[in-house]
Amino acid sequence: MWERKELKQRAKDVLRVTYWKAFLVSLIFAFVGGGGGGSPSFNFNSGSSGSSGGNLDWTEFAPFLIAFGVIFLFVLLFALAFRIFLGFPLEVGSIQFFTQASNRHEGNLNHLGFAFNRNRYWAIVKAMLWKGFLNFLWYLLLIIPGIVKSYAYFMVPYILTDNPNIGTKRAVDLSNQMTRGHKFRMFVLDLSFIGWVLLGVLACGIGVLFVLPYINATKAELYLELRHQAIVNGLTTEEELRLTPPPPGYY
Numbered sequence: 001m002w003e004r005k006e007l008k009q010r011a012k013d014v015l016r017v018t019y020w021k022a023f024l025v026s027l028i029f030a031f032v033g034g035g036g037g038g039s040p041s042f043n044f045n046s047g048s049s050g051s052s053g054g055n056l057d058w059t060e061f062a063p064f065l066i067a068f069g070v071i072f073l074f075v076l077l078f079a080l081a082f083r084i085f086l087g088f089p090l091e092v093g094s095i096q097f098f099t100q101a102s103n104r105h106e107g108n109l110n111h112l113g114f115a116f117n118r119n120r121y122w123a124i125v126k127a128m129l130w131k132g133f134l135n136f137l138w139y140l141l142l143i144i145p146g147i148v149k150s151y152a153y154f155m156v157p158y159i160l161t162d163n164p165n166i167g168t169k170r171a172v173d174l175s176n177q178m179t180r181g182h183k184f185r186m187f188v189l190d191l192s193f194i195g196w197v198l199l200g201v202l203a204c205g206i207g208v209l210f211v212l213p214y215i216n217a218t219k220a221e222l223y224l225e226l227r228h229q230a231i232v233n234g235l236t237t238e239e240e241l242r243l244t245p246p247p248p249g250y251y
Contacts, residue, residue, distance in 0.1 A: 007218050032091055088124065096161040159241070163242040177235045182226065193215050
């Protein structure tokens with residue numbers, strides 16, 4: 001069973017030689033994968049403001065409201081397309097940087113472009129989109145099931161860094177199996193960073209950015225530990241995760 005202190009110590013060891021590159025990658029990771037806010041709601045309340053407001057002719061504002069709606073829809077579609085076609089691949093590339101930094105103690109920024117290969121790109125986009133869709137469906141039920149399932153599917157992008165062509169359903173199923181019995185401990189691991197985050201907030205908020213490499217490096221260490229346990233327990237194999245030497249020309 002993995003321990004938080006051990007994972008964090010490994011992350012610190014990696015960051016001693018890769019910190020500033022990890023900082024840059026973490027900024028990109030946060031930009032493309034950061035959580036968005038909720039949808040704005042628009043209330044047109046004709047309540048108790050006085051009788052003079054009742055004579056307002058809303059038809060005069062119709063062209064402006066339609067124009068605003070079209071612009072809002074365009075921005076929403078653009079943001080969605082950006083997240084899917086650029087954000088997902090960069091998210092996987094960022095994770096690839098951290099897992100490889102742990103394995104080799106080297107910070108090669110070329111890993112950011114890992115997903116932008118014709119043999120990997122669409123498989124990664126499809127798997128990440130399916131993961132996001134499943135998370136969305138669970139959040140529609142209630143917040144708690146959504147949070148639980150977000151931990152269940154958390155390892156999908158990490159699995160894709162090992163084998164981008166493992167298959168959409170298989171990536172989700174394997175993540176579910178790897179995190180079974182670990183989800184609460186993963187939640188506690190996240191909580192253990194709150195002190196650092198609050199300290200960063202006190203530093204005009206900018207300090208949070210400098211904590212991100214530590215968090216991301218620790219999550220990479222967690223994946224490597226769960227991957228090892230999954231192989232030992234027969235949930236997957238080194239061949240399936242492409243941990244054995246890949247065929248010529250794969251990379």
